[in-house]
Every structure is written in structure tokens, then in C-alpha cells.
Amino acid sequence: MNKNTNTIFTHRRSLLKYLASSPLFCSAILGSLTGSLSAKDNTALLKADIERLIKTTDEAINLFDFQRVASHSIPTSHYGYLTTGVDDDVTKNSNHESYSNYYLRPRRLIDVRKIDTGIELFGEHYASPIFLSPVASQKAFHADGELATARAVRKMNFPMLLSTITSTSIEEVNAALGRPAIYQLYPTPRWNITKQILRRVEAAGTGVVVLTVDVPISNRETFKRLVRQDDRDCSACHQGIDEDLSRKPMFRGTGMSGMADMDLMFIDWDFVKRLKDETNMKLVLKGIVTWEDAELCLKNGIDGIVVSNHGGRAEESGRGTIDSLAEIMPIIGNKIPVLIDGGVRRGTDVFKALAMGASAVGIGRPYLWGLGSFGQPGVEKVLELLQKELEITMQLAGATSIEKIQRSHIGIS
Numbered sequence: 001m002n003k004n005t006n007t008i009f010t011h012r013r014s015l016l017k018y019l020a021s022s023p024l025f026c027s028a029i030l031g032s033l034t035g036s037l038s039a040k041d042n043t044a045l046l047k048a049d050i051e052r053l054i055k056t057t058d059e060a061i062n063l064f065d066f067q068r069v070a071s072h073s074i075p076t077s078h079y080g081y082l083t084t085g086v087d088d089d090v091t092k093n094s095n096h097e098s099y100s101n102y103y104l105r106p107r108r109l110i111d112v113r114k115i116d117t118g119i120e121l122f123g124e125h126y127a128s129p130i131f132l133s134p135v136a137s138q139k140a141f142h143a144d145g146e147l148a149t150a151r152a153v154r155k156m157n158f159p160m161l162l163s164t165i166t167s168t169s170i171e172e173v174n175a176a177l178g179r180p181a182i183y184q185l186y187p188t189p190r191w192n193i194t195k196q197i198l199r200r201v202e203a204a205g206t207g208v209v210v211l212t213v214d215v216p217i218s219n220r221e222t223f224k225r226l227v228r229q230d231d232r233d234c235s236a237c238h239q240g241i242d243e244d245l246s247r248k249p250m251f252r253g254t255g256m257s258g259m260a261d262m263d264l265m266f267i268d269w270d271f272v273k274r275l276k277d278e279t280n281m282k283l284v285l286k287g288i289v290t291w292e293d294a295e296l297c298l299k300n301g302i303d304g305i306v307v308s309n310h311g312g313r314a315e316e317s318g319r320g321t322i323d324s325l326a327e328i329m330p331i332i333g334n335k336i337p338v339l340i341d342g343g344v345r346r347g348t349d350v351f352k353a354l355a356m357g358a359s360a361v362g363i364g365r366p367y368l369w370g371l372g373s374f375g376q377p378g379v380e381k382v383l384e385l386l387q388k389e390l391e392i393t394m395q396l397a398g399a400t401s402i403e404k405i406q407r408s409h410i411g412i413s
């Protein structure tokens, strides 16, 4: 190749590089390529790719890629426990679908090259408003359970809530996380046991306890159906659905033995007052979905609330939590932090909840899809993808920080 030919090639390369970076050129090329296929062929190709099981975390394009892998890699009955809603799963589905009733109102001509997603929550700084909702028994989804989750979260510095029914003790989880997790509390029928757990959680350095108030009882049909599709012998590992809770790390040595079902614990505002008097930790209530209860939270000096219907695993209300948030925010305003979870699957969902006034936005099932598919790297990738989607939404909406996300950034269809 002589010098002239070389120069021509170099120019061609730069021209191609320039054209490839041009959106107009790319769409023209894609148009001509796809023009050779019928619309039906393209739909079939897309569907096939969406349904394909990814083999590595790098292949994941969005959170749903992990759901498909998890539905294969997690044992059938455990996946049933993970995916179930109640009755016909209407509320579970409504949680995500209701986000489409809100649209974005992006603002233009704002310099969004640098954005900051950091937040302050209950006196701590976090890199993102996306938090990990408390989920019980994570070793049911991957052998590393809560430790894998905590290690992933440590890298990302997101807020993490740890379930009372954790399959790993709070001390081990905190060590993996590098800071005390926010602790989710299920009450037990015996006050003495609750007191022992509070002392242990305080000793582990936790400053915030989140009392879950929404599941005294539930009808999880999808779970029951998938359990009976599982031909493994569950009793080889545990006693079945209502496993004796005394075997769980947070109950060991508390005198819990023989008590299999915490669902029996129906609590009221007297219990909340008793709990508040018992500890100096901040007290947050999880499972609030109406303005009336939100008002009572303010009256009773609660430090924060989580607008949640337990991911559609408590009552079959049929209402998505984003709609509950819409009725609660006018009552709470910015008096106490309002967190929300349920059906959050996209960065736009996170953005909409923040625009509505939420201080932080939680995910439950999605990080377990990551955990069940690939362990710690799966959780990391789920968090990275959702965070990236949030950042893109902020940039496109013209909001350079979480405080700059306003109610006027969204409208109702």
C-alpha cells in the first residue's frame, strides 16, 4: 500500500467514524438494513432476543433480563415465594403498571453534563435514592444470600434494609456492608422477644428501625401453586412454608422455639407507642397506603414512613403504591421522609416517585432476580442498570440533582 492509498483509507476511516457517531446516519443505515426484513421478522427477532436467557451479567440490557434467568435458576417453590402476589396478583401487577399513568414533563436547555444522585436519609449520606427493600430468607435464592447483597450494596453505597427473617445475622451483614443496615422489624407475639431483638440491633449500631405493619395475614396463591410443582423434598432443608422461626439467626436464643407463625401478631397503635418508648432508634412504619394512616403517623411522632403494600403480597387492594403516594404526599409534605416501594422496575419509575415527593425509592424482587441469577455480580448489575436509567432520565428531564426533581416534572395521563 503506498502513502496515497494509506491517506485515502485514513480519511475514509475518519469519515466512517464521524458518520457512525451521527444519529441521523445510524438511523438511515438501520432503516436500510431492516428494510430487507419484513416488520413481522423484526418483531420475531426482538421477541427471540428478549426471551433468550442471558449467560453473563454483561449481556443484561434491563432488569427483566434477570427475571427470566432467575425463574429458571431458582428452585420452583422458592421462585414461587419470590414472585407471588396474593389472590390473582392484581395488586402486584398494578404496582408497576400504575407508573404508566404518570408521564414525564422534561425541561430543555439545562446543562446536564454533571448530575448528582446523592441523598441524605435519616442522617446518613448515600450515593443513590434507590434502596433495597427488606426481603426475608435470601439464601433461598442463592447460597451467599444477604452477604452477596450486602457486598454488592457496599460497592454502590445505596441504602439497604435488612429483614427480621434474614438468613444471615445482622452482625455478619453489617460487616459485609461496611456500615449498619437499616433494620426491618416484624413484631412477635411475645414482647420479651421483640425487646431482645431491639437490644441486639442497637448493639449492632443500627440507628433506624422499620416496623412492617401490613401483613398480619395473606393469601399467596401463586406461591401455593408453584410449591406443588416442585418435586424436591423440602423437608430435607426446612419445615415447609411455616418454618419454625426459632431457626432464623435473629431469633436464635430468644425463646422463640415452637412459634412458627408470626402472622398471628396483630398490632395496633398501642404496640407502636410501646415500641417507641422502648428504643432511641428512629422509628419508621412500612406499609402505609392511605392519607388517614399517614396523618396518624405524624400525630404519633413517627420518624418516617414507607409507602408499601409489601409488593402486592398483603391485601389485594388493586392499587399501585405510586397512587397511594399521590394521596399521602399532601398530608406529609416534607415533615418526615417518605419512602416508597412496589413495582419499581425502571429509572423512570424511580424518577416519577421522586418527583411525587418520595425521599427514596425501593426495589424488592429485582435485586433478588440478580441474586438468584448470578449472586453478588447479579445484584451489582441490577443496581447499576437501574441507577444508569435514573441518571439518563434526570439528564433528559433537565434535573441535575435529586432536589431539583420537582412535582412539575410529571403529569397524570
Ligand SMILES: Cc1cc2nc3c(=O)[nH]c(=O)nc-3n(C[C@H](O)[C@H](O)[C@H](O)COP(=O)(O)O)c2cc1C
Binding pocket: 081, 082, 083, 095, 133, 134, 135, 136, 163, 164, 165, 184, 212, 286, 308, 309, 310, 311, 312, 313, 341, 342, 343, 344, 362, 363, 364, 365, 366
Ligand atoms: C420474597 C419476598 C420477601 C419479602 N420479605 C419481606 C420482609 O421480610 N419484610 C418486609 O417488610 N417486607 C418484605 N417483603 C416486601 C418488600 O420489602 C417490598 O415491600 C416489596 O418487595 C417491594 O415490591 P417489589 O418486589 O415489586 O419491588 C418481601 C418481598 C418479597 C418479594
